[in-house]
Amino acid sequence: MGQRQLIPRPFYDRPVLEVARDLLGAVLVHHDVAVRLTEVEAYAGGHDPASHAFRGPTPRNAVMFGPGGHAYVYFTYGMHFCVNLVCGPEAQASAVLLRAGEVIDGIDCARLRRPGARDRDLARGPARLTVALGIDRALDGADVTRADSPLRVLRGDPVPDEQVRRGPRVGVSSAAELPWRMWIDGEPTVSTYRPHTPRKPRSA
DNA sequence: TTCGAGATCGGCT
DNA sequence: GCCGATCTCGAAG
Numbered sequence: 001m002g003q004r005q006l007i008p009r010p011f012y013d014r015p016v017l018e019v020a021r022d023l024l025g026a027v028l029v030h031h032d033v034a035v036r037l038t039e040v041e042a043y044a045g046g047h048d049p050a051s052h053a054f055r056g057p058t059p060r061n062a063v064m065f066g067p068g069g070h071a072y073v074y075f076t077y078g079m080h081f082c083v084n085l086v087c088g089p090e091a092q093a094s095a096v097l098l099r100a101g102e103v104i105d106g107i108d109c110a111r112l113r114r115p116g117a118r119d120r121d122l123a124r125g126p127a128r129l130t131v132a133l134g135i136d137r138a139l140d141g142a143d144v145t146r147a148d149s150p151l152r153v154l155r156g157d158p159v160p161d162e163q164v165r166r167g168p169r170v171g172v173s174s175a176a177e178l179p180w181r182m183w184i185d186g187e188p189t190v191s192t193y194r195p196h197t198p199r200k201p202r203s204a
Numbered sequence: 205t206t207c208g209a210g211a212t213c214g215g216c217t
Numbered sequence: 218g219c220c221g222a223t224c225t226c227g228a229a230g
Contacts, residue, residue, distance in 0.1 A: 041222070050222070060215060078212030080223050097222060127223050171222050196222095197208085206230080217219085 012068030
C-alpha cells in the first residue's frame, strides 16, 4: 500500500460529477485500514436541495464551504457517521458522499470493528464504511491530500467507463431522481438500492 | 427475498 | 419539537 500515490488537491477542484466518477477505484486510508471505493454519491452544494449545504453555512457543514480535498464528517440518525470529500469550486460547497467500498488492507482490524459481518459487507453502506475505517467526527475537516493526515485518499487502478454505472441517490427525499449515485458494475461491495421511505410518526 | 419498524440524538425550523 | 445522505432485526411472501 505504501507505493500508492496521494491524490493531489487539484483533483478535487473540478466539477463534482467528474470528481465523483474519478473517485471510483480510489483508496481511502485511515491508520491501518484501507478501502477501495466502489460506490459514491454527488451533492451539488448550495443549489442541491438534497445537500446539507442547501440552506447555507452552519457550524456543522462549515467544512463544505472551505477548500476542496477536505473531509466532511457528519453524525446522523443519532448513531451513524458518514464521510464526504469536499470538491468543486471553493465555497460552492459541493461534496461526494463515500457510500461503499472493498476493504483491501487491514481487514482483521475492520472485522474487529464489525463483528459478525461478512467481508463483502464490512464497508457496504456509508455508515458501515465509517465503522470499518474507524472514522468519527474528530476527522471532520481533515485534509485528505496531505501525507501527514490521519485520513488520506490514494490513487487506485483506473476504472474504465464501461464499468461505471449511474442511478438515483439513496435515502434522500428531494431531487432523488438525479442519477448522481455512481458505482462499479458487478462489485459485491456496492450497497443495494433502496428508495427513500419516510418514517411513520411514533405512537404509544 | 422483501418489507416495516425501532434505535437514538444533534441540528435546524 | 421534528426529522434525518442509516442499519439491523424480525415477520411475512
